[in-house]
Amino acid sequence: MNRDQLIKTIRDKGSFLCVGLDPDPEKLPPGHSGPEGILKFNKAIIDAVRPYAAAFKPNTAFYEAMGAAGWEILGETLEYIGPEHFTIADAKRGDIGNTSRMYARTFFETYQFDAVTVAPYMGSDSVGPFLSFPEKWAVVLALTSNAGADDFQLCENSHGVPLYARVITEAAAWGSPENLMFVAGATRPEMFGALRERAPEHFFLVPGVGAQGGSLAQVCRYGLNEDVGLLVNSSRGILYASREKDFAEAAAAEAARIAEEMKSILRRKSLL
Amino acid sequence: MNRDQLIKTIRDKGSFLCVGLDPDPEKLPPGHSGPEGILKFNKAIIDAVRPYAAAFKPNTAFYEAMGAAGWEILGETLEYIGPEHFTIADAKRGDIGNTSRMYARTFFETYQFDAVTVAPYMGSDSVGPFLSFPEKWAVVLALTSNAGADDFQLCENSHGVPLYARVITEAAAWGSPENLMFVAGATRPEMFGALRERAPEHFFLVPGVGAQGGSLAQVCRYGLNEDVGLLVNSSRGILYASREKDFAEAAAAEAARIAEEMKSILRRKSLL
Numbered sequence: 001m002n003r004d005q006l007i008k009t010i011r012d013k014g015s016f017l018c019v020g021l022d023p024d025p026e027k028l029p030p031g032h033s034g035p036e037g038i039l040k041f042n043k044a045i046i047d048a049v050r051p052y053a054a055a056f057k058p059n060t061a062f063y064e065a066m067g068a069a070g071w072e073i074l075g076e077t078l079e080y081i082g083p084e085h086f087t088i089a090d091a092k093r094g095d096i097g098n099t100s101r102m103y104a105r106t107f108f109e110t111y112q113f114d115a116v117t118v119a120p121y122m123g124s125d126s127v128g129p130f131l132s133f134p135e136k137w138a139v140v141l142a143l144t145s146n147a148g149a150d151d152f153q154l155c156e157n158s159h160g161v162p163l164y165a166r167v168i169t170e171a172a173a174w175g176s177p178e179n180l181m182f183v184a185g186a187t188r189p190e191m192f193g194a195l196r197e198r199a200p201e202h203f204f205l206v207p208g209v210g211a212q213g214g215s216l217a218q219v220c221r222y223g224l225n226e227d228v229g230l231l232v233n234s235s236r237g238i239l240y241a242s243r244e245k246d247f248a249e250a251a252a253a254e255a256a257r258i259a260e261e262m263k264s265i266l267r268r269k270s271l272l
Numbered sequence: 273m274n275r276d277q278l279i280k281t282i283r284d285k286g287s288f289l290c291v292g293l294d295p296d297p298e299k300l301p302p303g304h305s306g307p308e309g310i311l312k313f314n315k316a317i318i319d320a321v322r323p324y325a326a327a328f329k330p331n332t333a334f335y336e337a338m339g340a341a342g343w344e345i346l347g348e349t350l351e352y353i354g355p356e357h358f359t360i361a362d363a364k365r366g367d368i369g370n371t372s373r374m375y376a377r378t379f380f381e382t383y384q385f386d387a388v389t390v391a392p393y394m395g396s397d398s399v400g401p402f403l404s405f406p407e408k409w410a411v412v413l414a415l416t417s418n419a420g421a422d423d424f425q426l427c428e429n430s431h432g433v434p435l436y437a438r439v440i441t442e443a444a445a446w447g448s449p450e451n452l453m454f455v456a457g458a459t460r461p462e463m464f465g466a467l468r469e470r471a472p473e474h475f476f477l478v479p480g481v482g483a484q485g486g487s488l489a490q491v492c493r494y495g496l497n498e499d500v501g502l503l504v505n506s507s508r509g510i511l512y513a514s515r516e517k518d519f520a521e522a523a524a525a526e527a528a529r530i531a532e533e534m535k536s537i538l539r540r541k542s543l544l
Contacts, residue, residue, distance in 0.1 A: 148395020
């Protein structure tokens, strides 16, 4: 899916919600164990939230923990999502050039995701291979939503520029707003202004709203641009809104609630 | 495998060679296509280099590019290696805590590797979950062997300390030399002295000898400690020493040549 199609998807739905498909075996409702149970869970969630979501983002960790069977259901989940939603493999890959190329093939050819998240630590040649597939995207980690982000991402160089800001400035030059996004965590909305200044046109994928405590209003205040420019993710807050039989209805209600808030923000900003 | 067992394995063999099992479909000898062909290739390589190697390191990229079938043969490859060699999943994973825990389960429980490589960008809570499995190891990227390492790893803070050095100092405090190693690329041996000073007891996993041009002698000069403290990896230099029918003999010869050089260095340093 290219940038225009992504923007159209968001505008048509009035929602820039990305639903994280991270099925944790310890949190699933009764009757959903094993790979087949998890696939059933994913399908129920996808059906429930489809109208409210612009994107889906399975995190590969939850699939590969099941071994080969997990990769089977990752593929089946992707197929079930279909072409109407933007799809992101949250894989946080990155390696030397010839190896990153294999990862890019994995997520763009073996599995036909629109985007894959990529870790920047190894630099340009580790990200480059993800940028050479038409209508495919690399989503580079800049400022993540976890406490450990402080350890290195906030470290400043001698000019007072933190690492996450250098990642944005450097990586922006490796691709374009047509094939590169950044991960920017919702738990640090006070830094969104600076992020947006450094990458005015790029989409930001924003984790951390919901279970991790980030505020949608704050993220939008600093993060929206004239093409919306945000995909805000919720995983646990939606998937486990209920852990009983009514999990799908509860997920739909939570996704609808977030999408409604998004729609009203987009209207207020004259972006719809 | 714990630290004492790893050191004993290295001393018994007189070799700290790690063989990277990175089967690139474009480079395999005739008759080795598809997952079954790649498994056959891996087994032939393992048999050929077994006497000369202390460790094996499959890079997950080359397996997951085949989808579920690739994960099947990754498991079969690991099983074929057996318990006599140290095994490293070169996966470069790292995510927020609850997700990293799933990755740790993948490589330490679903697949029983001894170690997994981990990217440090997301900080302590992304690495911590890999450190809570007895006799298992996290191998944290510090200074990698690729050109892109310059982009962020060499960036200095206001005290002139480069990022890779801060990663070593900080991450060393998250675990111990019993459960944590660092990746330190052979292409930058002039920095090994500083690396060793910051982590005198830790093992370093050293890629970049062979196809990437690093020098074993230089790495040993600065990197050896009294427990050897090095695992030096070669992938392409061994796997593709010949791309014809004699690939296994050529791989054995190349592994034997490196192991011989290692033995003579260890003897010279009175480490054997």
